[in-house]
Amino acid sequence: MTMAQALVLERQHELKLRDIDLPMDVGPGMVKIKIHTVGVCGSDVHYYTHGRIGPFVVNAPMVLGHEAAGTVVEIGQGVTHLKVGDRVCMEPGIPDPNSRASRLGMYNVDPAVTFWATPPIHGVLTPFVVHPANYTFKLPDNVSFAEGAMVEPFAVGMQAATKARITPGDTAVVLGAGPIGTMVAIAALAGGCARVIVADLAQPKLDIAARYQGVIPVNIREKSIVSEVKRLTEDWGADIVFECSGSPKAWETIMDLPRPGGTIVVVGLPVEPAPFDIATASTKEIRIETVFRYAHQYDRAIALFASGRVDLKPLISETFAFKDSVAAFERAVEARPSDVKLQIRMPD
Numbered sequence: 001m002t003m004a005q006a007l008v009l010e011r012q013h014e015l016k017l018r019d020i021d022l023p024m025d026v027g028p029g030m031v032k033i034k035i036h037t038v039g040v041c042g043s044d045v046h047y048y049t050h051g052r053i054g055p056f057v058v059n060a061p062m063v064l065g066h067e068a069a070g071t072v073v074e075i076g077q078g079v080t081h082l083k084v085g086d087r088v089c090m091e092p093g094i095p096d097p098n099s100r101a102s103r104l105g106m107y108n109v110d111p112a113v114t115f116w117a118t119p120p121i122h123g124v125l126t127p128f129v130v131h132p133a134n135y136t137f138k139l140p141d142n143v144s145f146a147e148g149a150m151v152e153p154f155a156v157g158m159q160a161a162t163k164a165r166i167t168p169g170d171t172a173v174v175l176g177a178g179p180i181g182t183m184v185a186i187a188a189l190a191g192g193c194a195r196v197i198v199a200d201l202a203q204p205k206l207d208i209a210a211r212y213q214g215v216i217p218v219n220i221r222e223k224s225i226v227s228e229v230k231r232l233t234e235d236w237g238a239d240i241v242f243e244c245s246g247s248p249k250a251w252e253t254i255m256d257l258p259r260p261g262g263t264i265v266v267v268g269l270p271v272e273p274a275p276f277d278i279a280t281a282s283t284k285e286i287r288i289e290t291v292f293r294y295a296h297q298y299d300r301a302i303a304l305f306a307s308g309r310v311d312l313k314p315l316i317s318e319t320f321a322f323k324d325s326v327a328a329f330e331r332a333v334e335a336r337p338s339d340v341k342l343q344i345r346m347p348d
């Protein structure tokens with residue numbers, strides 16, 4: 001263990017930048033990374049404000065942060081695909097590689113997975129981290145650290161687009177224009193959707209999403225999303241609906257949105273169980289898919305960034321210095337509708 005400065009969530013409502021003991025042994029198959037940029041995620045903020053997410057409870061001080069990019073500074077025995085000096089980003093979830101889920105290729109749903117900044121596992125708002133090389137991905141020269149730290153949230157969008165099984169030219173609907181909804185819309189367009197109708201109550205969020213070609217914003221304070229989708233699809237319905245709001249209200253009318261034989265991809269999670277119209281789902285033979293984080297999406301996300309087809313830089317609202325991490329979190333708690341992604345930069 002090594003003492004290092006880190007942004008520590010002591011308990012609900014109490015954040016401190018202080019020294020903490022962290023494991024820094026570079027074992028076989030591991031790499032040590034000097035962290036450059038870390039994104040502030042809704043889940044980090046939720047642990048700060050609520051002290052828990054579902055079954056995960058902050059019972060001991062925990063370092064926050066899981067959306068990170070940095071530079072390899074040391075490599076462990078047997079690591080061949082990375083070298084010192086490589087710029088990288090990291091998957092925060094580490095599964096048991098021999099588990100049944102991992103062997104099926106679904107390592108994201110391995111019950112034994114550990115995930116940065118999910119109690120009791122420390123996150124990466126600290127200058128260095130040791131991580132399995134197999135979950136560390138080299139960034140091409142034309143992908144910045146800031147973009148590298150966006151790969152993690154974008155991977156959720158990639159997973160949703162993959163689960164949707166998009167056909168080129170599809171029309172999609174995204175309910176909820178938060179950071180994840182916006183990234184789902186961008187991933188759906190990259191995956192072949194001709195247009196994505198994005199619905200939200202907050203006009204500033206819609207304005208940001210609408211900067212991307214193919215996004216059709218709908219402010220549901222002013223218009224019904226059901227009638228807008230009907231109008232835009234000549235009463236047929238959308239091929240795919242991505243539910244990203246997490247609002248139980250969305251489920252009251254969601255079955256009116258997909259076309260017969262269409263698909264609903266569940267991304268947002270209502271806190272409580274939500275009822276939905278099974279009879280209509282059956283009558284239309286709706287396929288329902290779910291998403292839990294992501295698997296096998298990092299290399300694809302990085303390839304899209306490198307190609308120039310996906311540019312998430314406009315979604316980075318502000319960058320804070322590490323010493324101002326607590327201020328960054330206070331800003332995130334404000335939840336300004338014009339903020340998409342706040343990032344924290346570690347000292348050089």
Ligand SMILES: [Zn+2]
Pocket residue numbers: 041042043066067152153
């Ligand atoms: Zn995240």
